[in-house]
Amino acid sequence: MPSLSERILAGVAGEYVDREVDRAYVHDGTGVLTYETWRALGTGEVARPSRVYVLFDHIVPANNSTTADLQHELRNFALFHGLQFSDIGGGICHQLMGEGIALPGEIIAGADSHTCTLGAFGAFATGVGATDMAAIVASGMTWFRIPDTIGLIFSGTLSGGAEAKDLALTYVARLGMDGATYRALEFIGDGVSSLSMDSRLTICNLSVETGAKTGMFYADQVTREYLMAYGQETAIQDPPDRTYNQEYPFDLGAIEPVIAVSPRVDTIRPVDELAGIPLDQIFVGTCTNGRYEDLSRFAAVVRGKKVKVRTIIGPASRSIMSKAARTGVLSDLIAAGCTILPPGCGPCLGAHMGVIGEGEICLSTSNRNFRNRMGVGGEIYLSSVATAAASAIRGEITSPGGMV
Amino acid sequence: MRIEGHAVCLPADIDTDQIIAGRYLRTKDRSVWKRHVFEDLDADLAERLDGAVIVAGKNFGCGSSREQAPVALKVAGVRAIVAPSFARIFFRNAINIGLPLAEAEILCNDGDRVEIDLSAGMITIAGKTRDIRPLSPRMLEMLAAGGLVSHWRQKR
Ligand code: SF4
Numbered sequence: 001m002p003s004l005s006e007r008i009l010a011g012v013a014g015e016y017v018d019r020e021v022d023r024a025y026v027h028d029g030t031g032v033l034t035y036e037t038w039r040a041l042g043t044g045e046v047a048r049p050s051r052v053y054v055l056f057d058h059i060v061p062a063n064n065s066t067t068a069d070l071q072h073e074l075r076n077f078a079l080f081h082g083l084q085f086s087d088i089g090g091g092i093c094h095q096l097m098g099e100g101i102a103l104p105g106e107i108i109a110g111a112d113s114h115t116c117t118l119g120a121f122g123a124f125a126t127g128v129g130a131t132d133m134a135a136i137v138a139s140g141m142t143w144f145r146i147p148d149t150i151g152l153i154f155s156g157t158l159s160g161g162a163e164a165k166d167l168a169l170t171y172v173a174r175l176g177m178d179g180a181t182y183r184a185l186e187f188i189g190d191g192v193s194s195l196s197m198d199s200r201l202t203i204c205n206l207s208v209e210t211g212a213k214t215g216m217f218y219a220d221q222v223t224r225e226y227l228m229a230y231g232q233e234t235a236i237q238d239p240p241d242r243t244y245n246q247e248y249p250f251d252l253g254a255i256e257p258v259i260a261v262s263p264r265v266d267t268i269r270p271v272d273e274l275a276g277i278p279l280d281q282i283f284v285g286t287c288t289n290g291r292y293e294d295l296s297r298f299a300a301v302v303r304g305k306k307v308k309v310r311t312i313i314g315p316a317s318r319s320i321m322s323k324a325a326r327t328g329v330l331s332d333l334i335a336a337g338c339t340i341l342p343p344g345c346g347p348c349l350g351a352h353m354g355v356i357g358e359g360e361i362c363l364s365t366s367n368r369n370f371r372n373r374m375g376v377g378g379e380i381y382l383s384s385v386a387t388a389a390a391s392a393i394r395g396e397i398t399s400p401g402g403m404v
Numbered sequence: 405m406r407i408e409g410h411a412v413c414l415p416a417d418i419d420t421d422q423i424i425a426g427r428y429l430r431t432k433d434r435s436v437w438k439r440h441v442f443e444d445l446d447a448d449l450a451e452r453l454d455g456a457v458i459v460a461g462k463n464f465g466c467g468s469s470r471e472q473a474p475v476a477l478k479v480a481g482v483r484a485i486v487a488p489s490f491a492r493i494f495f496r497n498a499i500n501i502g503l504p505l506a507e508a509e510i511l512c513n514d515g516d517r518v519e520i521d522l523s524a525g526m527i528t529i530a531g532k533t534r535d536i537r538p539l540s541p542r543m544l545e546m547l548a549a550g551g552l553v554s555h556w557r558q559k560r
Contacts, residue, residue, distance in 0.1 A: 113469040129471035129497035178463035349426040370421040
């Protein structure tokens, strides 16, 4: 039986195919170069405006006049051509596409490496650069080399203080930063049904950190119910009935809370081993861990207490933020002393808000801890939300087990 | 297609943040990228890139999809990049903007003379010759045209 990539791209691994793209999206960071290149193509046409999304999230609201000018130009392009547009404050592109837009079986291209997040829906979703995207905007098509697939087989359920992020960091460490280059990951096994959509989005989000083209779950009852809430009636995908050339088993019950230490995502240590390292900043948010479940888990730990280190919370979208406002999560976070950012990427890329200084350490729930990413001379440690919450209360790295 | 240049040797896992940091992306002015390329890795590197062939370790260009990374290298004068493997988005981006890549595992010292014959699939460094993994015909066509945009315009 073919892999999910082979089914969706309709061909066999290794084959080069030209395919229509069901949804294409850019953000304010990659949109400008996409627009420039699209203009250079000289057709003046957008093939399918209803399928092209421009979502402002990277530097929002604009931080200076250069950014404002670039955003102004991109906004006008989107509006003039009738593209699907989300202005500042709407949320992070991958999250917005995951709020009832991306559907099982679709081919999705995003001008951002974490487009693989949407593989959580059983879509073939992958990141492309600005020039590829310009050609997609103009023609509606692109080419793919159908990837080989690596199977990650989950059994059991997460327990103790471990969450989906710990599982994600653990598999990235097992495969290594280039362990899946040019290939796709499939997450399968009995352990999958216990993972919520929010957890699956986190797990797929990290797949590019192994070099993978995408990481996918087969759409099941959990997917169906999630999309139903957005008014999308979707079918479930036949589960895989195959073995993979390369397989990695993971017993979810054995996953422990871990931290990826600066500057590599694939270098993890048990949180316990790093306990006591003093922190300068904690950041909870991003396309990895800025969803409602994340905010609410963090709030449950800090409720009625005060954080001992500057703590920045970035809800991944407006609807997440407004749900957090409705349920009281937001006021718990504010009362505990957290700083709330508008929905967007914020500190994740070190270009706007929450930048860290030389020699500072930030514990972040994001997906990349590359040198200088959040600020020159600063170090980034990546963790789960539970670890971030326990650490916020103590002001130093703290195991979630020690708090709950 | 033949390319020649002097080798600039780099380690494995060079990510796109190291090639051009996120703080320099918000501009259309390519001279900014040229000036700040590899700044966080080695501030003096930018000056040695004109006419260079980068010979790097595996997984070159991992990280973000920012096309400014290959563009920065191209405007800095890099003629080609050689590595045992590339991150896939970087790979597509480089070909799309007309920056040749060659997949090969080969030892080098800074300043060695590098010759690449893309059509023949060969690389020679300091007199030693190796095969490179062949590019698809479409990629070779795109490189010959100077990138996706000129290839596109030629075909229309
Ligand atoms: S949150 Fe961070 S990783 Fe996610 S899209 Fe934004 S900048 Fe990229």
